[in-house]
Amino acid sequence: MAQREEDLPLFPLGIVALPGEDVPLHLFEERYKELGARCIAEDREFGIVLLDEDGPRAIGCAMRVTEVLQRFEDGRLDVMTRGTRPFRVIEEHHRHAYASAEVEFLDDDAESPDHDAAAAVRQAYASLANQATEHEVSPGDLAAATSYDLAASVEFAAAAKQQLLEQRSENARLRQLLSLLRAALKRLEFADLARVRGASNGVVRFD
Incomplete structure (x- = not known):
């Protein structure tokens, strides 16, 4: 209960x-x-x-x-x-x-972990962190991080974070987070990286 x-x-x-x-x-x-x-x-x-x-x-x-x-x-x-x-x-x-x-x-549903989704999220997050902050995330830190941990260090829009919070499945959160990270990486292609890095303060920010 x-x-x-x-x-x-x-x-x-x-x-x-x-x-x-x-x-x-x-x-x-x-x-x-x-x-x-x-x-x-x-x-x-x-x-x-x-x-x-x-x-x-x-x-x-x-x-x-x-x-x-x-x-x-x-x-x-x-x-x-x-x-x-x-x-x-x-x-x-x-x-x-x-x-x-x-x-x-609220607890998450019991389910088997989706290792493919987790690996894809870690790869996308590491790429985003490196491009936006010039910070190399250690594999150990990534392996220990949950979807909440990773999403908390990226400044997504409130509506996107609310959707993550409302998910009762870690696998579903990972899939949603992967979509958000890939969209953020796409936006970086057209961004002024010097400005993004200067404003990051160690946090990946997207206005």
């Missing part, structure tokens, strides 16, 4: 976070200062959900504060957070200044 949380704090944003992804946040609204302070004090997760023109999505990524970068006198917080696991909102409620919800944490 899937694990549930009765009162997961929610942070709707215009971004998508993935498990394993590091996301810096500046918490300045009163409700989110309260959310941040509670999560830090109780060492508890909160959830980022994509908020766009269609409203908040039902599937988001749970996050944990990994470092408090700065505390301001007025309660504002600069924090580093990391994605932990995907969840589905079952019922949203308003017990606090911020929204929270009963959620179900």
Whole structure:
């Protein structure tokens, strides 16, 4: 039976976070200062959900504060957070200044690994990282990386990352990621590589 949380704090944003992804946040609204302070004090997760023109999505990524970068006198917080696991909102409620919800944490389906898809993704990712950042990714790092790990280090559009987050199959995520990586490689053929590399800061970015 899937694990549930009765009162997961929610942070709707215009971004998508993935498990394993590091996301810096500046918490300045009163409700989110309260959310941040509670999560830090109780060492508890909160959830980022994509908020766009269609409203908040039902599937988001749970996050944990990994470092408090700065505390301001007025309660504002600069924090580093990391994605932990995907969840589905079952019922949203308003017990606090911020929204929270009963959620179900989502596991992947049991399946045999698609070694061909994984190998193709690693090859495409290594090529993209080398061209965009001039960084050689070690075979060991690639072999240990999941689809989430690789996707988190490339700045894909929010809609594409949301699709990856909603997949309950690692093999399906790999196939989707391969399509995204190949499209990104195609775009690099027409890009100013010097500008892309200068803006990368170690992360493959696509505007």
